[in-house]
Amino acid sequence: MSKMLNLNLKVWRQSGPDDSGHFEEYTTTVADDASFLEMLDYVNEQLIADNKEPIAFDHDCREGICGSCGLMINGQAHGPQKGTATCQLHMRKFEDGANIVIEPWRAAAFPIIKDLAVNRAAFDRIIESGGYITVNTGAAQDANEIPVPKDAADAAMDAAACIGCGACVAACPNSAGNLFTAAKIQHLNLLPQGQAERFQRTVTMVDTMEEFFGSCTNYGECQEACPKEISIDFIAMMNRDYVKSMLVNRRRLGERKIG
């Protein structure tokens, strides 16, 4: 049977991008089988009943896949449970009487829209700069004409699992976007289909990333915060491809398989 929890919340409220913002404190009582966002829904219902403006926060699928949600919960991106997005975090992970501090992601590249909602369009700009394989609709050959070694396909899938939530940036003491960018680059760079544009892609995406974000100093905090547990091994692979992109003679790329 579900148990009721009394909670003391400290929530960041900020009316708009230009407001300086402040914490507000709330108390609430919810069942422990509510999800974290359902707890916030309930607080919002209480606020509306009291004629106060509800807390704005981004969320959508609530299945941990769309990447919309993302809150700093007690100093951890997506809260205390490893490999779990905020929407999949449930209140049974908290004690009765717990104090919970909720803040938005903070980074220069993620301006706050309102309360806990931030703008992550910088991620889209990185993808637009080269996070694709150039193939027009209709131009593809039969899918089985490009064999992909199972290990490579699995590794690419590990990278491609990224949901673009921004927790890596939020958790990084440097606000670096390297885990996101590396996951997107390596998803494509690990596949045979991605070889033609491999070095061009790496350069443009890294350069775009660096326009917005801090640098990676290998804390490993991103990997711990990532709801899909994407490995920082991909960052190392990206670094290697980036260095190579400065050195390889790209006119010879067609000659052999690029190691």
Added chain:
Amino acid sequence: MTQAMERQGADAPVVQPTHRSGRPWPVEFFSTAIGKKWVMAVTGLGLMGFVFAHMVGNLKMFLGPEEFDAYAEALKTLLYPIIPETGVLWIFRFGLIVMFGLHITSAYQLTRMNHRARPVKYQSPRDYIAANFAARTMRWTGIIVGLYLLFHLADMTWGLLDPEFVKGAAYNNLVTSLKRPPVAAIYIAANLALGIHLFHGGWSMFQSLGLNSPRYNNARKAFAAGFAIVVAGMNCFFPIAVLTGIVSN
């Protein structure tokens, strides 16, 4: 490069794309954060080689003054007479200065970049999981090691801090300096900082260089820890050996 959109409200900050074309590739490479990290890793690796060789050379102190002084003298006459006396030593010194210079410049510029990336800090305490003490204090342990380096040069090379300093009498200078407990304490503290710096740096360089394979990934952290313990441990042991009289004049 970036798509500009006419939107009001909070959008991603508008940034001017940097135009890098036309510059020589090393300059271009060093202008990027990944390039700087690569330079930090390569120079760090060079400096690690230096501290390791330095530590190994210092072991000669346990063989007595003659061996130690002969070693110090031999460094000056490396490859002599093919190369003039102290020639090779100056090549090493020049290399070390360049490596330190690049290492520090990169660190400084990256730190500035990282501060810009989060102008408003978190307003509540952070709870770090992976970012350990060593990783979060790199810039402080780095500064400590840098200042210690100047102290060490002033003490042992230039002889500015020790009235009993005799140029060329390396063994003697070492013992008289480290016999003073405050100096020994500085050496021990600084080498602990060096150990902490190496503990993160010795692992971090593999990532920055892109050296990553399931075959040896587990060994990377062990290498860094082992290296830090051996180098810092031995370096700390030298002043202790002098203070306890294991090494004495």
Added chain:
Amino acid sequence: MALTLDAKIPPGPLADKWDTHKFDLKLIGPNNRRKFTVIVVGTGLAGASAAASLGEQGYNVKVFTYHDSPRRAHSIAAQGGINAAKNYRNDGDSVYRLFYDTIKGGDYRAREGNVYRLAQVSGNIIDQCAAQGVPFAREYGGLLDNRSFGGAQVSRTFYARGQTGQQLLLGAYQALARQIHLGTVTLYNRMEMQDVVVHDGRAQGITCRDLLTGEITSFAGHAVLLCTGGYGNVYFLSTNAKACNVTATWRAHKRGAAFANPCFTQIHPTCIPPADEFQSKLTLMSESLRNDGRIWVPKEFDDNRTAGDIPEDARDYYLERKYPAFGNLVPRDVASRNSKTVVDEGRGVGPLKNGVYLDFSDAINRFGAETIKARYGNLFDMYERITGEDPYTEPMRIYPATHYTMGGLWVDYNLMTTIPGLFALGEANFSDHGANRLGASALMQGLADGYFVAPSTVPGYLSGLLGTSVMDTNEAAFTETAAASQSRIDELVAVKGTRSPDHYHRELGKLVWDYCGMSRNRAGLEKALTEIPALREEFWSDVRVLGDPNGFNQSLEKALRVADFMEMAELKAADALQREESCGGHFREEHQTEEGEAQRDDDNFAFVAAWEYGGPNISSDSILHKEQLDFENVQLTQRSYK
């Protein structure tokens, strides 16, 4: 308005229809394409793929999403896979078999021509996605792996772990990002469509609310493509994402687009039952769990023992008992209805007695916990996260939930609605799934429409407009529509009532679920038709929308969506009432066989119910048009899973 339903199915043999039609469609030369502006609303599989493909051809595309990024559309949540008639397994699959299975699975309420085309292009979708770098599962030889899904007798489902929807959407999103970079597509994020602008008898643009500033802005185009998904959130609790809504299609309906088969909704049998009144949405567990799990409830009514304490002879494995041939693998609708029956009888399990057990203990005993972990580990973890119960030691609890809507805007063979120039793609249209959708076919249809159908048929429409420019958004048609959108917002904000939008959404959901959910009857539907309008009236007099309407305001966003669900729900109930038969996802209790199975009435109901908007009293004002379905290639049979 006199509405005529001309499906424009090309003549000729089934297999040649699409090729003939493509040849007959007029083309536009590359030099003229940039003179056309195409508006695409929504960036799910259908929207992103259509926008990217039209951009590649050289059209000037504007694409709109209410999310912060196109990648967040709910297509991303699909788990299982995507069907394609590749026959890589040499197990007898073919385009014709996929066509046949889809028609039959849809209980013969879909058009032959459309479905055949879907099966035809299914293989090209896989080719396209693989070339884009979608990391499909591979065999050791490096070739694509397949699995059998949803009870299909052939292995034709391609998958990327349990995240096929995510990977396909990212593929389409990346293709879209490339076009944005090249400048052929302009992205408008955090923009929610409010209305379609119809002028001179054709769709000429849309109005949107900028979710950041609250401003109503208008955009003009030569054609408008609605790729805005289904209306499953009319139930409040569903597996849809929280923001999924019917606004775009409903607004289009009110401007003259016929809405087809709104009563066809698919209920997915394996979802996690609600735990308490805080529940905001339901989570789907992949259907593949039924391959190894056994479904049961206690034989006794109100049995309060825990699962482990109930001995074998006191358990009722009701699916295995009633359907010995298919057992736990009966189709979705059959499994769902039987769960409802046992729970309604009072034999439900769990704290709220609202689920049935899905038990893996036999499978664990037979194969070992390791094997089960390898097969379903991530699903078990997800279940554990949500419920706090360990499915390795106690049986899962499951219950059906709304998952997909087969109904949607009526479209012809070109995917054009009854408003010329207004197209509907993907789940937003009604076209391919009939009364019930097969597993792993939603992704296929979204991408078929977006990559292959619309990029051929939209230019066919545009070719007739060569030489015309888009309307000026200062013209009356635009300013009037924008003013209407604004006044609707003002009206909602001015109510200043006592209850939140979510409260009304939840109330509406309960009504629709109780009376127009898994099984329906005349009395219930008639009750719904009186209670829904009453609730709508209460909503408009008592809803409370706080905060600044001229800024980021999620309460207002919700209220606007709920307002449209209130109207749509009524049409859904009206449609369910008129369809005096049981078929697919629509089960009328009056129409069942002696064994309690769905009974179709092909003589009287083999038609598409296309509703024309007639006025604010939805159930009495709406006008029903019937598009007769002709089956020239398949024989209509009754489904049987005994």
